[in-house]
Amino acid sequence: MRRGYDGIVVAAPVTVPYERYSVHGAHHWLGRALHGLLQAAHLTSQDLDGLCVSSFTLGSDTAVGLTQHFGLSPRWLDHIPMGGACGIVALRRAARAVQAGDADIVACVAGDTNAPDSFRATVAGFSRFTIDAALPYGAGGPNAAFALLTDAYMRATGARREDFGRIAVSQRANASGFPHALLRAPLSLDQYLSARMVADPLALFDCVMPCAGAEGVLVMQEATAKNLGLAYVHLRSAIERHNAFPDDPIQLRGGWAMDRDDLYAMAATSPDQIGLLQTYDDYPVIVMLQLEGLGFCGQGEAPDFVRAHDLRTTGDFPHNSSGGQLSGGQAGAAGGYLGLTDAVRQLTGAALGPQIPGLQRALVSGFGMINYDRGLCSGAVILEAA
Amino acid sequence: MIRRPGNPTILPAAPLAPPAVRSRAARGLAVAAAQGRFALQVCAACGRTQYPPRDACVACLGAQLDWRDVPNGGVLTAATIVRISTDPYFRQHTPWRMGSVRLDCGVDAMAHVHGKCRPGARVRMALKLDKAGQGVMLALPEADANPMQSDPKLREFTCDPAGRRVLVTDGRTAFGQAAARALIAAGAEVFLGIAAAWNPFPGQNDLPGTPIALDLTDGISVQNAAAAIAARTDIIVNTAGYFRPGAGDARAAMDASYFAASRLAQMFLPALRARAGDGTHPACAWVNMIGINGLVPDPGAPLASAVNAATLALVRALRPEMRPLKLINAFVGQLDDQWHQALPPPKTSPTQFAQAVVAALRNGDEEIAVGDLARHTLAQWYDNHAITLHA
């Protein structure tokens, strides 16, 4: 049995409001996130002794360069290039650092800028396998990779486009109450189904909209949070896995299935005790893989699950309370933090939209890095209200 | 006369190529594709087939990964139609079908997918050169004799002469005449270059195609011919060159081969490249007949070896700049002509050459060897360049 995260808390969730395109660089967005964290916690930059950064658009800079850029002198520093899993992995590592005394207050931030050509540039140079073996086949980017995955999933499970539509439509409903979401106009299932095709079977509302933005949280001991007068949540368990099930011909399951028993056992809980699920939702099919992989339903049963549940914040299975990336936009690596920051708000009673009443426990999941034909990183944390 | 309707007030489609950047390991796909082979890396230590190409074995981390022919069967796992692409070349060609294939040799490969392939069905894979000159995976129907013709999208990987206008540069030789005949039979319209028309030559009374004055040893003549037909030429098949055994006039030999190719490149290729993205039958290829002795020197033909090496180096050096045109080397051994009377077979005949050129254009190959001798020499070269140097 792994050692727990007793006494480790997450506080000061910050979302720097997203913009479709930004004239500023990633440094600007990360700087604003850090500034927001310090303001929320009434700290100065000298009080931060740990920093963890994720970004795709820093150019040649890494977390090291940012210390000089931002005037920080941390004694613990990490850079986590894991896209949609970066929030989970950052929290997991920062928690251990604080637990071990290597740092007292760790700022975990992720952010990216977006210019009209940023997405193409990121796709074109994403990874060696992408360059060698994915990009030359139509250069459809992640849309194409997830189209293949969705195509295979539909034939394997009988999922229909309407099933994916339920996820997109319910998240748009959540976004209508979330002030930072870029797409807040109501979305109907008909609109979803009649949208133009992007990469069959994926249509416009299956795909996230790239944008600029940043997110961040602070990780510290519970006593520190109390001293600072901060609202906080407990980290109860965390898992991560990379390159799971490498011999599957196509990704019909993520790495969660390998580690979920650990996840629930550490937190001494079970799926039915989770009051809010925040999945990584770059495409609806990935939400289905998380529902299955995290044990909310059996393998291949997610289509039935979404038909049977109301996924809105106000529904019987609250899911992606901020509207997720499908409505909020995908601010690069910040997408890996989106579920985390809003889960902390919901658990501390500080929701920006509809508050889930009496929420005790949230599960936040991450998924990322289409290195070639599948997402390699998966992870999840269980957070508990104080 | 092949005519193509087009709107002259609209800018033609730009000559674009798909993404060309690859890791060094992945360039091995082009090596296999250029030979028409289906080869992937196989670990020398544990036998595991690798894909995408790697620097260490995915199963045992062995570093010796040899390119070996592997079974090309598989099952199409999933397919999609890319309708929105970030790449300018593919934006010209969307909607574009691609998919993922589980190969019988145990790897998963994204691939261009023939229109008749359905998910769940068996496919046969081929490696082809794309318009960037890189080796790419194609998933083709198992039962289709002419898969490269039966899906119009796959024309992007070929240079099918059907419906195209071809300049064959040297109609004075049996090789030029045979190539012209074969191309016409394959549906092309042929301009046949004739140098020094005042000087008679065999076959002059029964020439295929439309004769045009063209002397590749004369820059002015090439310029005049280019002015007349470069804007209407889709493929050039250059059969001029120097292929004789023994010693000779080196300057004249260089003029007839290297400089001839260089003049063609200067005066024709820019016009071809400008139309290499345009319409249903874009300009697509420059074929050069090159002695295999330019690749592996032949002690019996030192002059030809030197000048063919020069031409070969020129063609290969021009390739990146001339994409999306295909620059095809058609290697020939000893020609079946008067200059090689004293030498024993095998020799490359005009008919063999002509058929091989048509096949290469239809297949989209870029390095072909015509005849047993050239094939054998090319195989030796691929097997181990260094040994051929120390023959």
Add this chain to the structure above:
Amino acid sequence: MSSLAAFAADLATGKLKIVDLTQTLSPDFPTIVLPPQFGQCAPFRMEVISRYDDAGPGWFWHNISVGEHTGTHFDAPVHWVTGKDLPNNTTDTLVVQNLIAPACVVDCSKDAANNGDYLLTVATLEAWEAKHGKIPAGNWVLFRSDWSKRQGAEYANVLEDGAHTPGPDAAAVQWLVDRGVLGFGVETIGTDAGQAHTFAPMYPAHTLMHGAGRYGLQCLCNLDQLPATGAMIVAAPLKILGGSGSPLRVLAIVPA
């Protein structure tokens, strides 16, 4: 008035006129074709060095390449093995006095213009002398065939057994040599007939003329503008070190 001053005055007043006997030097002008196992005469080639462009913003010029026996050209005695050991037999050692000389024009155009196998014979030369007087020593003899009015393949007239173009037979060449002529000039590609490889001796106009230290002029034109006698020929090849001949501009000065 000196004779030169009179000459200048006659040129200026048009009493004398200049006839250009030269074909334009161009890449597609036919050259002699030897059997393929032999070395070949290079055709004329021309490449731009600069044309008011980045290779030379204010000037225009070419590099040219050419064989010694390309286009309208001069044959020096060293061109043939029979003349290889004679004195003053190369383009740089020619006696310059010989480069301006009178010409007798033997007009055979009526019979030769449409007959590639026409041969100039002693009988024809004797008939010419009967009409115009004895051919003086030191004169060019120019053989008018009107073949310069042909072009391309018609001009070269190469058939399966080789070229068929008019020329002198061996006896006629020996007869001219014996008359002491300076050289023999023709409109066709060679001073010899196209089929002269079948004569005895082979190529008599080369073998006998050059063996006797005489010259040749080939690819002339406008011979129809010359009088039978009385034209002065200016034919000065390039002064090439040890050269066997050269392309040149051939001018005739004739009474108006």
